[in-house]
Amino acid sequence: MKVFVCTSCGRAVFPHRLLCPDCGSSEWREERVEHGVLEAAVEREVRVGAVRTPLGPLAITRIESDAEPGAEVSLDQDGDTPLAR
C-alpha cells in the first residue's frame, strides 16, 4: 500500500494530510510499503485490522488472511482501500 512521505523532512503519514504535521510542507511523495505488523484485528462483515507500517503510520486495513495480532502481514491496496494478508 501507499503512504505519504513529506519531501522536506521525511515524515510519513496515512491517510493523506494537507500539511506535514512536523514541518508544515505541502509536498508529498507516495511510498510503497510492502509489510507491516498487525496490532489489532476484529471480525465484522470482513476482518478489519490495524497495521503498523515500517514508516510509522498505523493503517486500518481489510485483512484477507487469518493473521493474528503480533504477526507480520503483507500490505496491498484495492483501489484506495488498504489490504493486509
Place this chain on the structure above:
Amino acid sequence: MTGDRRAARIVAAVETPYTRHPAEGTTTETLLADAFVRVLAGAGLDRADVDGLGVASFTHTPDRAIDLAWKLGVRPRWLMDDGNGGASGIQLLQHAMRAIEAGDATTVVLLSGDHFDGDSFRTLVDNYNRTTAEVLAGIPTGGPNVLFAMLTQQQMEAHGLEREDYGRLVVAQRRWAGLNPGAVYRAPLTLEEYLASPIVAEPLHRLDCVPVVSGADALVVSAAGEGVTVRALRALHNHDGQEGDGLQTGIAEFAGGLWGDADAGPEDMDVVSVYDDYPAMALAQLADLGFVPDGDLGGFLRRRFEDEPLAVNTSGGQLSAGQAGCAGGMHGLVEVVTQLLGRAGERQVESARLAVVTGYGMVLYRYGACANAVVLEAP
C-alpha cells in the same frame, strides 16, 4: 454584563421523546421544530424573544441554521451551525455564552437533532468525512463499531479489564434509564444479560453500542432569568493528530485547567455526564477528568458503579436512552441541566449543585478527535 463570566445562564433544557420507530412524516426539521417549541414553553419565552439560534445536526443538510430560522419565524442576530457530533452541544454552548457575554445576543436557542430512515444511517457512516469515504468505507468498516472494538481490546489489555467490568457501567446506566420515561431501553438489566447480549465485533456486544434513535434536544441560554451557570468550559480538538492510542482524549490535557477555572475537583461533582458512545470511551473520559487518580480502572468501575455509585449518565446515557445522531452531543447537557434545575423527577439527584459534562466525538480516522467539557452550577 460584559466582563462578568457568569452572565450567561441556561434557563431551559428539553428533549423530544427519543424513539426507534418515529411516526410517519417525521423529519429532522420537524424534530428540531418540536424541540424549539418545547424549550420556549419550558423557558416561558415567546418566539419574538429569540435573537440567537444555533443548530447541530448531521441530517439537516442541505439546510442550515438560517433555513430553520426562516421556517420557525425567528430573526436572529447571532446564528451558528455546528456539525461536530458528540462535541457539538458544548461547542454551541461555548459560543452562545460568549455571544451573550459580548452583547451579541440576549436569548439564544440551541437545537440539536437527527432523524434516520432507510439507508440514511449507513450513508452517514460511510460518508462521515472525506477520509472515511476514501480509505475506510471500501474495507468496509461499516461504521465506527470495529474501530472502537479494537480500542476496547487495547484498553482491556492495558488495564486487565474483562467484559463484566464494562458491564457494571452499562447495568448502572440502565438502572438510571428505568427512572427516565424518555429512555428507549428502560427494562432492568442484569450483568448476566449484558454478558449474553449478541456479539457485534469482539469484544463489543449489542449492549455496548448505542441504539440509534430519532430525536432532538434543546437549550435556552439567556442573559436574564434564573438558570444554570457555567463555572468552567474547556475544549481541545485534534489533540494528537489521530496518532495516539485513542484511549486518552483531549480532556486529559485540559482537565487541570478546567478544574482550576471551576475552583472545584472531580470529588465535588454531584452529577456527572460523560459522552458514552461506547463504555470504553466513557471510562476513558472519566479517567481523563481525574476520577481515577490511582489509574485502577477495574477498581473504579466496581467502586463507583456498584458499591457507592457515582451519579454518572443519569438519563441512562446514550447506551440506554438512545443516540439521536448529533443530539447525542447535547443529550448529556440537557440531562445535567434538568438535574441542576431540580426537575429530574424520579431520578433526581438530591441537592445536586455542581456537575461536569463532557463532549467527545468526530471519528476522523481511528477515534474521536473532538473533546470538550463544562462544569455547571445550579442556580
